Structures are given as structure tokens and as C-alpha cells.
Amino acid sequence: DDDTQVDEEGLSRLVTLFYARVREDAELGPIFNDAIADWPEHLEKLAAFWSSVMLTSGRYKGQPVPAHLKHKSRITPALFDRWLTLWAEATNEMMSPEAAAALQAKAKRIAESLQLAVFFRLDR
Ligand code: HEM
Structure with missing residues (x-):
């Protein structure tokens, strides 16, 4: 259904559905499945991240840039497009x-800044 709310419960459901699909994706799945040992913990972290982004709850206290730099050798620009496609599908x-558009706009902006950090940093 298209009536999930942008609240703690709804964001948690969205994150659960999205990462279930990411794990099954031929391109993205292997990277996540190799990197993440504790999936309940990862889903909790990502629900906190989206809660901080959409609800300004401050629940997420992490560092996304180093988390992705660790996987620099396997991450490509095409994978970011794939990630954003799966995110658009799940949110739609x-x-x-309106909520889907807002979630997609945030993800796009964050993906752009992560890509700048992963692909265009000159000091690493
Ligand atoms: C963490 C992969 C895009 C948000 C991770 C981790 C992996 C990963 C493997 C686990 C890192 C670790 O602890 O080893 C990817 C790939 C992407 C992608 C392959 C696209 C090519 C994004 C985007 C967002 C995002 C677009 C946000 C809109 C996060 C967050 C974490 C995370 C918040 C948790 C970081 C922490 O440990 O605090 N990602 N990611 N990722 N990702 Fe991504």
C-alpha cells in the first residue's frame, strides 16, 4: 500500500523492505551481505539514520563517509544509481x-555527497 507514514514505525518498515531487496539484488547484494554480519543491528541503525534525516530526531550518531570509504574498492557510480532506483521503487x-518524493530527494542529495567523498577525495 502507499499509505505508510513518515514516522518511526513507517521508516522502520521502509528500511526493512528496502534492505530485503538490496540483499537480493545481483549487484548490490554481495557488497552488503559481505559487509554486514548483524542485520537486525544494521536495520536499527538505518532506521535511526532516516529518523534523523526526516524527523530531525537526532537518533543517528554515526559517520557515513568512513563507513562507505571502507568499501571504496567495490563501490561504483553505477551502484549508486542502482541504490537510488531501488529506493525510488520501495518509497513509491x-x-x-509527497512522502516518496521527499524521501527520494533526501537520498539523492546524500548519495551525491557520499559519491563526492568516495570518488573525488584527493587526500586519500
Ligand atoms: C552503511 C554500502 C549508499 C547510508 C553501509 C555499509 C555498506 C554500504 C556496505 C556498511 C558499512 C560497514 O560498516 O562496513 C552502500 C552502497 C551504496 C550505499 C554499496 C551505493 C552504491 C548509501 C546511501 C545512503 C547510505 C545513498 C543514504 C542515503 C548508509 C548509512 C550507513 C551505511 C547511514 C551506516 C553507517 C554507519 O555505520 O554509521 N552502506 N551504501 N548508503 N549506509 Fe550505505
């Missing part, structure tokens, strides 16, 4: 058009 299915 679960949320209202």
Missing part, C-alpha cells in the same frame, strides 16, 4: 507520492 510503493 509504500508511501504517499
Whole structure:
């Protein structure tokens, strides 16, 4: 349904659906499945991340840039496009058009800044 709310419970459901699909994706799946040992913990962390982004809850206290730099050798620009495609699909299915658009706009901006950090940093 497209009526999941942008609240703690709804974001948690969205994150669960999205990462279930990411894990099954031929391109993205292997990277995540190799990197993440404790999936319940990862889903909890990502729900906190999206809660901080969308609800300004401050629940996420992490450092996304070093987390992705660790996997620099396996991450490509095409994979970011794939990630954003799966995110668009999940958000369009679960949320209202307005909420889906807001979640996609945030993800796009964050993906751009992660890509700058991963691909264009000259000091590493
Ligand atoms: C963590 C992969 C894009 C948000 C991770 C981890 C991996 C990963 C493997 C676990 C890091 C570790 O602890 O070893 C990817 C890939 C992407 C991608 C392959 C696209 C090519 C994104 C985007 C966002 C995002 C676009 C946000 C909109 C996060 C966050 C974490 C994380 C918040 C947790 C960082 C922490 O430990 O605090 N990602 N990611 N990722 N990712 Fe991504």
C-alpha cells in the first residue's frame, strides 16, 4: 500500500523492505551481505539514520563517509544509481507520492555527497 507514514514505525518498515531487496539484488547484494554480519543491528541503525534525516530526531550518531570509504574498492557510480532506483521503487510503493518524493530527494542529495567523498577525495 502507499499509505505508510513518515514516522518511526513507517521508516522502520521502509528500511526493512528496502534492505530485503538490496540483499537480493545481483549487484548490490554481495557488497552488503559481505559487509554486514548483524542485520537486525544494521536495520536499527538505518532506521535511526532516516529518523534523523526526516524527523530531525537526532537518533543517528554515526559517520557515513568512513563507513562507505571502507568499501571504496567495490563501490561504483553505477551502484549508486542502482541504490537510488531501488529506493525510488520501495518509497513509491509504500508511501504517499509527497512522502516518496521527499524521501527520494533526501537520498539523492546524500548519495551525491557520499559519491563526492568516495570518488573525488584527493587526500586519500
Ligand atoms: C552503511 C554500502 C549508499 C547510508 C553501509 C555499509 C555498506 C554500504 C556496505 C556498511 C558499512 C560497514 O560498516 O562496513 C552502500 C552502497 C551504496 C550505499 C554499496 C551505493 C552504491 C548509501 C546511501 C545512503 C547510505 C545513498 C543514504 C542515503 C548508509 C548509512 C550507513 C551505511 C547511514 C551506516 C553507517 C554507519 O555505520 O554509521 N552502506 N551504501 N548508503 N549506509 Fe550505505
